Amino acid sequence: MDSEWVIDAQGLEKSYGSGASRFDALKGVSVQIAPGETVAIIGKSGSGKSTLMHLLALLDEPDQGTLQVAGRDAKSLSKRAVNELRNKEFGFVFQQFFLTPNVSVLDNVILPLKIAGMGGKERRRRGMEVLEQLELADKAGNKATTLSGGQKQRVVIGRALVNAPRVIFADEPTGNLDTATGTVVEDILFELNRSQGITLVIVTHDEELAARCDRQIYIRDGLVVSNTTQTHATGAHALIPAGGAA
Amino acid sequence: MRTKDLVATAISNTFRSKLRTTLTVLAIFVGAFTLTLTNAVGAGVSQYVDAQVGALGSPDVFIVTQASDETAAGDGPVKYDPNGSASVSSQQGPPGTTTKALTEADLTTIGDTAGIVSVDPIRSVLPDYIEYDSGTAYEFSINATSAVTTADLTAGAQLDGSATQAQLVLPDTYVTPLGFSSAADAVGASVSIGITDILGAAHTVDATVVGVSLESLLASGAGANDALIAELADAQSGGITTAVTSYGVAVAHFDTALSADAITALKADLATQGYSASTIEDQLGAVQTVINGIVGVLNAFAVIALIAAAFGIINTLLMSVQERTREIGLMKAMGMSGGKVYTLFSLEAIVIGFLGSAIGAAVAIGLGSALSAVLAQGLLSGLPGLNILLFEPASVAFVIGLVMLIAFLSGTLPAQRAAKQNPIESLRYE
Numbered sequence: 001m002d003s004e005w006v007i008d009a010q011g012l013e014k015s016y017g018s019g020a021s022r023f024d025a026l027k028g029v030s031v032q033i034a035p036g037e038t039v040a041i042i043g044k045s046g047s048g049k050s051t052l053m054h055l056l057a058l059l060d061e062p063d064q065g066t067l068q069v070a071g072r073d074a075k076s077l078s079k080r081a082v083n084e085l086r087n088k089e090f091g092f093v094f095q096q097f098f099l100t101p102n103v104s105v106l107d108n109v110i111l112p113l114k115i116a117g118m119g120g121k122e123r124r125r126r127g128m129e130v131l132e133q134l135e136l137a138d139k140a141g142n143k144a145t146t147l148s149g150g151q152k153q154r155v156v157i158g159r160a161l162v163n164a165p166r167v168i169f170a171d172e173p174t175g176n177l178d179t180a181t182g183t184v185v186e187d188i189l190f191e192l193n194r195s196q197g198i199t200l201v202i203v204t205h206d207e208e209l210a211a212r213c214d215r216q217i218y219i220r221d222g223l224v225v226s227n228t229t230q231t232h233a234t235g236a237h238a239l240i241p242a243g244g245a246a
Numbered sequence: 247m248r249t250k251d252l253v254a255t256a257i258s259n260t261f262r263s264k265l266r267t268t269l270t271v272l273a274i275f276v277g278a279f280t281l282t283l284t285n286a287v288g289a290g291v292s293q294y295v296d297a298q299v300g301a302l303g304s305p306d307v308f309i310v311t312q313a314s315d316e317t318a319a320g321d322g323p324v325k326y327d328p329n330g331s332a333s334v335s336s337q338q339g340p341p342g343t344t345t346k347a348l349t350e351a352d353l354t355t356i357g358d359t360a361g362i363v364s365v366d367p368i369r370s371v372l373p374d375y376i377e378y379d380s381g382t383a384y385e386f387s388i389n390a391t392s393a394v395t396t397a398d399l400t401a402g403a404q405l406d407g408s409a410t411q412a413q414l415v416l417p418d419t420y421v422t423p424l425g426f427s428s429a430a431d432a433v434g435a436s437v438s439i440g441i442t443d444i445l446g447a448a449h450t451v452d453a454t455v456v457g458v459s460l461e462s463l464l465a466s467g468a469g470a471n472d473a474l475i476a477e478l479a480d481a482q483s484g485g486i487t488t489a490v491t492s493y494g495v496a497v498a499h500f501d502t503a504l505s506a507d508a509i510t511a512l513k514a515d516l517a518t519q520g521y522s523a524s525t526i527e528d529q530l531g532a533v534q535t536v537i538n539g540i541v542g543v544l545n546a547f548a549v550i551a552l553i554a555a556a557f558g559i560i561n562t563l564l565m566s567v568q569e570r571t572r573e574i575g576l577m578k579a580m581g582m583s584g585g586k587v588y589t590l591f592s593l594e595a596i597v598i599g600f601l602g603s604a605i606g607a608a609v610a611i612g613l614g615s616a617l618s619a620v621l622a623q624g625l626l627s628g629l630p631g632l633n634i635l636l637f638e639p640a641s642v643a644f645v646i647g648l649v650m651l652i653a654f655l656s657g658t659l660p661a662q663r664a665a666k667q668n669p670i671e672s673l674r675y676e
């Protein structure tokens with residue numbers, strides 16, 4: 001069943017504005033993302049990477065083209081079902097941190113669980129578990145604004161991870177970080193993929209990060225220019241049941 | 247999101263921008279404070295008026311007099327009619343008003359009118375003094391209508407109309423001068439009432455104090471039951487029975503089951519027969535109308551203040567929605583439904599409304615109670631029993647509820663904005 005949990009996009013088109021100011025951000029993009037896979041979406045700034053990621057994550061609707069998630073057409077899903085899907089099956093790391101200021105690190109991390117309606121105790125337990133995993137347990141009570149950039153990004157990953165998702169969508173997860181910290185964050189993400197079989201969709205313009213992924217989708221001016229598969233030694237993820245996190 | 251979490255989140259969000267929330271709460275505070283006070287004034291005055299009505303008479307009672315026909319100014323004097331004979335000074339109408347007396351025949355006519363259960367003449371007695379245990383004697387008067395009234399008691403019991411024992415309800419201002427240690431001490435005591443008969447001879451009549459009452463604004467003097475009034479009247483007449491028995495005023499009890507319309511019809515009925523009948527409420531109606539009018543105007547001001555505050559809430563929440571665009575976008579991206587976002591912001595509005603109104607009401611109650619106590623000792627000490635600010639839990643709860651409703655309605659626009667936000671646009675928002 002998990003092997004059918006594929007995101008299948010065909011001929012996605014998306015344009016912004018209308019008339020003279022109309023801008024075609026995507027002009028017919030087709031991609032498939034298999035369970036347990038790590039996929040990099042690369043391209044120059046403004047090429048449409050974020051737009052594509054938002055469509056794949058059901059945050060936005062394409063103007064043209066079809067999108068199937070686990071065999072179901074996204075258009076046929078109710079608003080409620082889409083919300084449920086994003087809340088339970090997806091984790092998000094956006095281009096900015098989007099941490100709520102004046103709220104503790106723990107409260108930031110457990111936001112998806114709160115939205116899901118999980119009870120307070122269970123929520124905290126799960127949140128602390130994730131913070132421990134990310135070596136942030138000692139910062140649980142701190143206000144999010146008091147953290148360093150790398151710590152913030154780890155909190156964001158914790159928030160993406162806390163609901164035990166099948167897929168994590170990460171938009172420039174290392175864009176705001178220095179190389180050393182960036183590598184730490186990358187390691188965390190790939191470790192999650194390895195140990196828990198979480199599918200990674202990483203938007204980046206960093207070739208090095210892209211190279212660590214199983215597959216690279218190059219985008220230029222709203223079109224896929226190449227779709228390459230990297231074969232590297234650590235491809236053992238296929239043996240681990242995807243989405244198997246508790 | 248669970249309801250509990252929504253409420254908790256709304257409360258903590260309210261305190262995120264403390265200065266802004268404080269200012270908005272302050273605006274609501276002013277409205278809620280005023281509204282609580284004006285309602286309390288209305289309640290206090292109307293409770294006092296009700297107590298006065300009780301002191302004047304039961305609700306099933308008409309005060310009946312002959313319709314005074316000399317009031318029609320410009321018609322010249324009215325011809326003398328031997329049958330309509332004597333004029334008496336009555337307690338009805340402006341001071342000095344005289345009305346034609348009611349004779350026994352009149353009483354029968356009134357009693358025979360459909361809807362009237364019984365009719366009793368009011369006999370006025372004019373005692374000279376009251377004295378207890380041969381102490382100092384004090385000037386003293388008896389309220390002629392006391393037999394049908396309900397006194398505002400501080401101790402003891404109401405008069406028993408059917409008792410053969412002469413009973414007295416003593417105004418509380420007499421308690422200490424007469425030598426009683428307290429109102430309760432006076433109850434059960436036997437006092438002597440001095441009265442001079444028409445021939446100039448002095449008599450004393452003994453009566454038992456059954457209760458002590460607050461001095462009433464509209465019915466002054468002590469209360470006496472039928473037995474005591476009869477004894478005093480006998481003493482006053484000096485054994486001479488006047489040929490024509492006539493009374494200024496009669497008290498007519500009507501059927502308690504009558505509706506308000508039926509009572510009006512009955513009044514009209516009596517009017518056509520030449521009698522003027524009015525209930526105690528009629529007599530106090532004018533006073534209450536004026537007070538209600540004043541309270542209404544004050545309430546209108548308070549509501550205007552609340553409407554101004556409502557715009558404050560709208561503004562505060564719109565700013566809050568603007569400021570938290572990304573946060574809203576994030577929550578929606580993570581699967582929070584538009585409905586829940588709407589609820590969250592509506593709750594924030596309600597929390598602000600609750601804060602403003604609860605603090606406003608609490609401060610109004612605190613200040614008002616203190617003020618009320620000071621006034622009762624000073625400016626309003628002449629009106630015992632008047633609690634100028636009466637805070638009724640139901641009306642305070644109503645004010646808080648009303649303000650929360652206004653706040654909720656003010657919150658709908660910002661909440662709708664928040665709920666409609668597109669998560670992607672919100673996340674791209676700089």
Ligand SMILES: Nc1ncnc2c1ncn2[C@@H]1O[C@H](COP(=O)(O)OP(=O)(O)OP(=O)(O)O)[C@@H](O)[C@H]1O
Pocket residue numbers: 016017023025043044045046047048049050051052095205
């Ligand atoms: N709401 C919008 N209205 C108008 N144009 C938009 C909007 N959102 C995106 N665009 C345009 O669509 C194009 C693709 O945007 P997108 O955010 O997908 O780029 P990107 O590849 O993620 O770039 P970056 O690497 O800088 O994040 C850009 O040219 C952008 O200006």
Ligand SMILES: [Mg+2]
Pocket residue numbers: 049050051095171
């Ligand atoms: Mg982007």
